[in-house]
Amino acid sequence: MSFEKNIRTVVPYTPGEQPQRRVIKLNTNESPYAPSPKVAEVLHSFDADSLRRYPQPDCHVLTEALAAYHHVEEDQVFVGVGSDDVLSMCFLTFFAGEKPILFPDITYSFYEVWAAVYRIPFIKVPLTDQFELRPEDYRRENGGIVFANPNAPTGKAMSLTGVEQIIKENPDSVVIVDEAYVDFGGESALPLISRYDNLLVTRTMSKARALAGMRIGYALGSKKLIRYLNDVKFSVNSYTMNAPSLAVGVASLEDERYFRETTAKTIATREWTKEQLKKLGFFFPDSQTNFIFASRPGTSAERLFEQLKQRDIYVRYFRQPVLDQYLRITIGTQQEMETLIRELETLLKKNF
Numbered sequence: 001m002s003f004e005k006n007i008r009t010v011v012p013y014t015p016g017e018q019p020q021r022r023v024i025k026l027n028t029n030e031s032p033y034a035p036s037p038k039v040a041e042v043l044h045s046f047d048a049d050s051l052r053r054y055p056q057p058d059c060h061v062l063t064e065a066l067a068a069y070h071h072v073e074e075d076q077v078f079v080g081v082g083s084d085d086v087l088s089m090c091f092l093t094f095f096a097g098e099k100p101i102l103f104p105d106i107t108y109s110f111y112e113v114w115a116a117v118y119r120i121p122f123i124k125v126p127l128t129d130q131f132e133l134r135p136e137d138y139r140r141e142n143g144g145i146v147f148a149n150p151n152a153p154t155g156k157a158m159s160l161t162g163v164e165q166i167i168k169e170n171p172d173s174v175v176i177v178d179e180a181y182v183d184f185g186g187e188s189a190l191p192l193i194s195r196y197d198n199l200l201v202t203r204t205m206s207k208a209r210a211l212a213g214m215r216i217g218y219a220l221g222s223k224k225l226i227r228y229l230n231d232v233k234f235s236v237n238s239y240t241m242n243a244p245s246l247a248v249g250v251a252s253l254e255d256e257r258y259f260r261e262t263t264a265k266t267i268a269t270r271e272w273t274k275e276q277l278k279k280l281g282f283f284f285p286d287s288q289t290n291f292i293f294a295s296r297p298g299t300s301a302e303r304l305f306e307q308l309k310q311r312d313i314y315v316r317y318f319r320q321p322v323l324d325q326y327l328r329i330t331i332g333t334q335q336e337m338e339t340l341i342r343e344l345e346t347l348l349k350k351n352f
């Protein structure tokens with residue numbers, strides 16, 4: 001059909017399954033804990049009448065709260081509908097050159113999708129066989145750089161020295177550091193934003209703040225970068241975030257104690273799970289996130305994935321080279337992980 005030649009076609013990102021039944025859900029890196037009780041309070045007392053009005057186009061209530069929380073100026077903060085929205089805006093804004101952008105060959109698979117949909121040329125830079133990102137591999141001509149630290153789906157973190165090296169060696173490129181998992185470990189690049197105008201750090205409230213359903217993400221960087229981002233945002237959709245999301249984001253930031261407690265619980269359970277998986281013969285990069293990317297020599301990851309699913313335990317399996325040897329297992333509650341380990345023990349005894 002001839003009209004189809006003018007259509008923007010793209011192979012979309014595939015999100016993890018969201019089964020409607022109650023299962024042990026360890027497949028999309030959500031929090032197993034409820035968001036802060038302050039979030040519930042805000043939602044219960046939300047004034048529905050106020051929804052007649054458009055939300056604040058500059059999302060001031062939330063950018064102000066984030067600026068205070070991170071000790072930066074308000075015009076160093078950009079917010080969006082999850083960090084997916086923020087990152088998508090970043091690709092559209094910062095990667096408008098002709099030279100290819102760089103990102104690791106194994107990383108958040110959405111980067112390649114945004115590059116494709118916006119027609120941005122890209123080069124996937126191989127990680128080492130230990131899933132390490134080598135800063136010197138990014139010392140080449142490029143139109144921009146993006147990577148996740150800690151990385152996904154490997155769970156591995158790179159040192160701040162390595163991150164700084166990439167930023168320093170690429171002063172003519174915008175460098176985006178996706179810190180979706182930094183609450184669980186690794187070193188944040190935030191202290192560097194005051195020194196490097198070309199650095200943008202993205203964060204999300206979906207993981208450690210248990211607000212995946214609310215869609216709240218943000219970016220922190222130099223005033224210049226934030227201004228460029230806002231110019232593009234206001235040229236696409238002035239009202240990205242809805243009023244309840246803005247209020248919920250502020251409420252979450254007000255409950256630091258709860259955030260710390262639940263994050264610490266996830267980290268403790270992660271360390272326990274590492275020990276158990278090791279005993280069962282699994283190998284994995286040392287995770288600094290809320291998931292473990294595990295492989296067991298001689299065991300089909302795909303079969304294990306299917307068998308766990310039959311037992312109502314959902315983990316993530318990627319059907320692509322290298323990754324297909326692994327399962328990405330989100331850290332749930334301690335009890336959920338104990339069930340997982342028990343089921344794995346039984347399965348490995350019986351079938352493998």
Ligand SMILES: *Cc1c(COP(=O)(O)O)cnc(C)c1O
Pocket residue numbers: 029081082083084085108148152178180203204205206212215216217
């Ligand atoms: C989960 C995730 C995101 C996006 O999260 P949002 O829910 O859109 O905020 C971004 N980057 C990485 C690496 C992630 O794992």
